[in-house]
Amino acid sequence: MAEQVVIRRLGAKADGIAEGASGAVFVPKVLPGETVTVEPDGTHGRLVSVDAASPERETPFCPYFDACGGCATQHMKHGFYQTWKQDILAHTLRQARIEAPVEPLVDAHGEGRRRVTLHVRFPDRAMHVGYMAPRSHQIVEIAFCPIAVPGLREEAPAIARAIGEHMKAARKPLDIQITQTETGFDVDVRGHGPVKDADRLGLIDLAARLDLSRLSLHGDVVVERRPPAIAMGRTAVVPPAGSFLQATRLGEEVLAGLVVEACARAKRVADLFAGSGPFSLRLAEKSEVHAVEFDKGSMTALDKAFRATPGLRRITTEARDLFRRPLLAPELNAFDAVVLDPPRAGAEAQVKQIAASKVPLVVSVSCDPATFARDAAILISSGYRLERLVPVDQFKHSPHLEVVGILRKDVAKKRR
Template sequence: MSGDGIEILRLGARGDGVAADGLHVPGALPGERVRVGPAEERRGVRRAALDAVLAPSPDRVAPFCPYFGTCGGCAIQHLAPEPYAAWKRGLVVTALSRAGIDAPVAPLRDAHGAGRRRATFHVRRIDGRAEAGFMAARSHALVAIDHCPITEPPLHRAPEVARALARPLGGGGKPLDVQATATAGGLDVDVRGHGPADARARQALVALAGDLDLARLSLHGEVLVQRRPPVVPAGRAPLVPPPGGFLQATRLGEAMLADLVVAGVGEAKRVADLFSGAGAFSLRLAETRAVHAVEGDAGALAALDRAARATPGLRAVTHERRDLFRRPLLAPELDRFDAVVFDPPRAGAEAQAARLAEATVPVVVGVSCDAGTFARDAGLLLAGGYRLAEVVPLDQFRHSPHVELVGVFRREGRRRR
């Protein structure tokens, strides 16, 4: 490699600096001249480690986390806020453009709040002792950490909790994944990877839950002990999610997404919430309108139902267990509603979007954690006569390439039957 180094032209979709020849350099920024190590190709992408920044960008800032650069959790702590926000909004703009969609994209909204309220810590035995942390980027190597500074303060002790819980389960000899969630009742912890535990190990775990002052402790989704309800408020509703169940990463992110969903459906009186999960949107929507929640996970629906029954003054909340990937709601079923909300996993909702395109629902609000699959699904709705009024990107996963978004679709050219 020449002593003059190479020039970085742009940021890639994963936060790597990209040179003119397509070489990806993690940690490098546009406009910089850098020296790199030998290039390696993996899955069609050539990458090289950053050896030195020879001419830094004026947008370079000092990372705040001591683990940045080794831990694979954050990709881009070294970029100043304004260009960072432009890059992240640009991920959405690019995804829509590649799908041939011309729609207004709002400025990126910061949804980080107090930090991540949930995280999964990996536990492995290293040099004879259990260590907890995150995986290095593109690696199975564990980066042991003391605490993660982008999490809420109650989660700062989570690595210590994970190490302690590993002791009755072999001390990290078998890889464990420990999901910790900060709730109103305290830490809610679900341990996975060990398989069934004998009576002695289970008793030890229950005792540790008391010593560690956990709200709830579960093993592979089975509750071992609940000392306090791990409540996660959803609007006025006291939601207790199923062990290890899905939640939005930050409290502020969930609240901002819900506000956009409620505003998007407008004056609709009957709303279908598809891929509803445990009801983060349904329970808030039900404060002012009737809601039908559809979800494939029975535990999530049970949690939604309990929260709805425990909240006085909500409108009717009905629910249906259904695999929307295999059995999406059909047009006649959809046309019973004044608005539809869908919030699928990262894979998107292609089958359901195709059926929505055949329906006459006046308003559809799409929530997504993947701009590419959202653009694909949006294309189906647009081909069916909808107009994408606006897309709002939210930065819930700060310092990562992940971006949340909400898009509001309005029916054009066809009257409601």
């Protein structure tokens, strides 16, 4: 039964929190102070209507916003949105008992997302292509995505639909990752599993009709018609199919700029969780770099880009699982700076080794404020000082936030 509630505040995932008849209820796409009607579903509520709107509400620019689970904040005015996102980080730091000034939020959306993942599902006789609805596996079909770069906005749904049509006989759920590169679209299809030789030939023909640079299944390259190059500084990298990539070009440039600036005086830098080298290749313009990453393909791509680019300082690479086998303190002591860019889970095991080392400078890049705070607290307790903290809004219109923290060993404190 529908009920009317007042939104008291927003949670970290942008859901409004209200007190309903049965306790706390979480409501998406609302704002503090609004009176709304919801249909409760456990601890969540489906928004029926906004009965008294906040002055901070604005009209979403995407026609799919109400149904789609991809964006969560298009209904917020820009100033409110920025303050809310900075407050997420400030609140997380307070919980971890970390005192540090938070710099203004950096807008790193740029032209938009250069990679999107669309879903193909067959819940009935028809094929459905699009994004998922909030808290659901139901597909919201889209014809375009306005937060993607211009080249992907309409092309990505069309490519996903063409691939779905080609592979629909198996009726398997497909997740189709489409990346815009310097040489065209790089597409990785997941969910289907292995295909027969005849089907691979059909996919090769399809890639030609769609003019794809590369088409792969679960990272296994079916055809590479052109190397799908990504510009990183003054180099060009061809990452492994389906591998990690910063969400926006501007986001990568902002993060890398902060990293390079912090490491300007470092002669030797360890770049841990280095991916295909967005930081290493820029750092090598002034410093020697040792790049470490679990994925061997990413290390190969980085090494190839380094060798093809004249004028860089030496980059060495190492394929290593830093969760199970972190660099030890004696190994780290050879470096003037360590750069960390781990997955969402953070890098607790590696950070404990850094804490035990003599490395004077740590630059921590994180896509999760909570794990950033946990790891930073370990370093602070061992004598590091968090001297700069920059929130970077690469995932605009979502609750996700990138953080760059610069931590320097407090020599005076260490001596005492």
